[in-house]
Amino acid sequence: MKKLHLRKLTYGVLAVVAAICFFMGFKVPYTHYKAEQALPRNEQLPLFNPHRPAFTCEIEATKVPPIDAQADAWFREARALEDPDTWEEDRDYKKIVQLTRAAAERRHWKAMLNLASLYLEERDPPHGPDDAVALVEEAMRLGIPAAYDRMGTYYMEGIGVPAGASLAFAFWQKAAEMGSPQAMAYLGDKISATWDSPKDGFWANIPVATKMLGCALGQGYGPAASTLYYLQAWPRSPNGSRSGPRTAATKALALQTLQQGIRLGCANCARFLLVEFEQPDDLADMLVPHLDKARSERYRVLYDALHWNPDLRLPNLDKILPLPPAQLPQWNGDKKALIEAAKGVTLKRGQAEPGPAPQANGRAQVEAAYDLHPCDDTTAEGTAPCAGYWAPTAPGGSAQLRKHLATLPPGLYRPGEPFDSLYDPAVTGAAPIAGLVWRCFITVHRDHSAVAPVAVAGIAREILPAELGLSCAADMPCPATGVWQPWLPSGHPASAALNQPWRQAWMTAGQRFPIPWHGAEPPFDPIELTWHLMEAGKTSNGSQTA
Template structure:
């Protein structure tokens, strides 16, 4: 994601001269060295950015990614767990080990590891490799594998001058290519650039709201939470009660998908933003909700989009639903909202450790103490039991690769409707979704008063 990439590039000089001889023995060098400079993916000739294009056809990145072998994915998850470990100060983390694990995964064609390696190389962290040319080559390798996000990253490199001769013109051509291929980060970036009422190229925005909306909705459908921050402006434009409610709901979706921006905006809204001028989205001040969104925003800012909170409605449902009682511990708030999994029990004879273990260690996933009795439900029915539910479509469904994620969950109250994929801009019928109950409902105290329970 763009936020993950750019956080490692703060303070980087715009142009750096690299000696080719320093890279001669590297594996990635040997993958590309046979090409002439004009044939390198970084110099791909692309159509110029067309801000006034007439249409945009949504493409999903997950449907076009190369397969990842289990061992490479395990190394990647182990590196991610070390990198995101919230209990270790960043300077004390084993960056050499993190780099090594990412490199091992990248050398077995793990595309996310390639992009993370590139970010580490360009960042301010003490990793073994600091040559910008190496970062460019890892991104080029991912581009050769057809990874849309890699084309987006190359656009960032052109924009920042990390690629020799790169500038805004070549950068936007790469962003456009990436968005058309299915990169959610490129779609969100260009969607924001086109979300304007007039053209101002020198400031990086143009008037093309119809295409902006399609790009942002496509990005959000792929799980890119920050797209919701821009969609809120579009949805609320009419300032009707219905428009404002739609804007609030999309911001809530953005928080579930890890957007600190959306959480911060909702915190401000419930704290009284725009109450005096009539532009408030929520229409009332609710300090308790503002406080919870504010604390969640701080945590999501640290995770930079990697932490998802699909069960946010368990701790922070939108009005008029009452807030469950909270013990004031931020960890309780986050743990109850994040994705959960049944107990992880990897047998000693297993060829590879369960990758969920790394997700749990990194704080992205919470393991339940006990697995609930099996309970499944068609997505078109009312929810038969309060708690956390996991969703899946059949593996033969055209959008299975996109929809069947480990964090595709929701906290649903008994008698309520399950989330409709079409409301999430996905062409999936509610009846195609099978929901599995994972348990973890809130605890009732007295009468209709509930408290957050893990």
């Protein structure tokens, strides 16, 4: 998702304004006041509580609406056009906006938030801050945790809403409780101090900070590791004070967390290890087991790459830079090859383009790469609430009418477009059918049950599909060296969170498969996983290892 490079007045603002207007003789319509209060930006939220006794880890990917496959293809194409290697003035922002809007209109939640960012960047005049806030509010109505996180940022920075830290922290707290890893990481960092200093914006609540940071890291948010490792390496009491010396076990856990952070895009984690392996602050109490300039050099390459492109992920890091005591594989000094070897792999698929505006005689057309799958969204209104495929149903109609409607394929509609008028074929000369309920369908890849993770172009390394045909249960030793993809069955609540290329692992034959959810309890039973060989093993210098 496109980053908003900002970090994240009181609830009575509207009431105060209304009171002032009243005493000055101006009238504020009550209906307008109630409408303003009903806006998601004005949601009545509990104040931020840094000393809460507990925190429940929720998973964002299980809370969001299902993603339309065609919309996701447009979204990923738009993200690829913003490649950091392309000069900003050379980027085709007209097409980026077009693709992002097409995806957002189908309620692709990441595209909705990215489109809001493009509005703020003035990439689509005359859209601006007010439109960005409205778009984020639309995502909030859909229950998107990241939208609440974004609204907190808007309040902290005064973007389209009055600036106010209290409301910002209230929205971030709500976002974290809903499952936003970004909000968890931010608040977890704020409450991981050694003492409370509210005026400076930090507090000490180590148990909750650890839970928040671990939950964020488990969901794939790498920057959470840069704070979590510190809490693990230096044991702390709940109020933030030191509770004991570092041990070999705490150091090992902290190292694993930093390594996982690098896999998930944490540049600061790579910077710390490049320093630690070459010139640590305290030689008598190093986090790493020994000095190693060769490792430091490789971490420097990774730091530069991740700093330049925060969207980069390096799940197969152990292929080129395993932690001690494992030996370093050979490397010829090619920095690009080092990065490419550590990336995840995806299978090449054809590019998808936004189709033409739907026509009355072509509503049922679906691109050959996709099938339609029903989702839970329905409406009894006469217009489409969002772009996509909609099919009529008649819950209160006769069996004959319901049977007839079931033969009609879903049709493609634009947002706000009136649904077609339909007539009951059993009733001659009748008026259009009343009381229809329209159900939404999303596109899915025709091979959606196949093990085929997807990513933005350039973030992962694309490979041609290979008939490797090798899979393994999670509780069995790895049968062959290579890049392995963990996978949950289609329809599993956590499949969207796990079936990602950045969950991959570089494995050597005979190793035990890891639990691909570092930092927190996974939202699945590991026995439900299967691992699939995506690419046969080669070292970073190209020699065969299996």
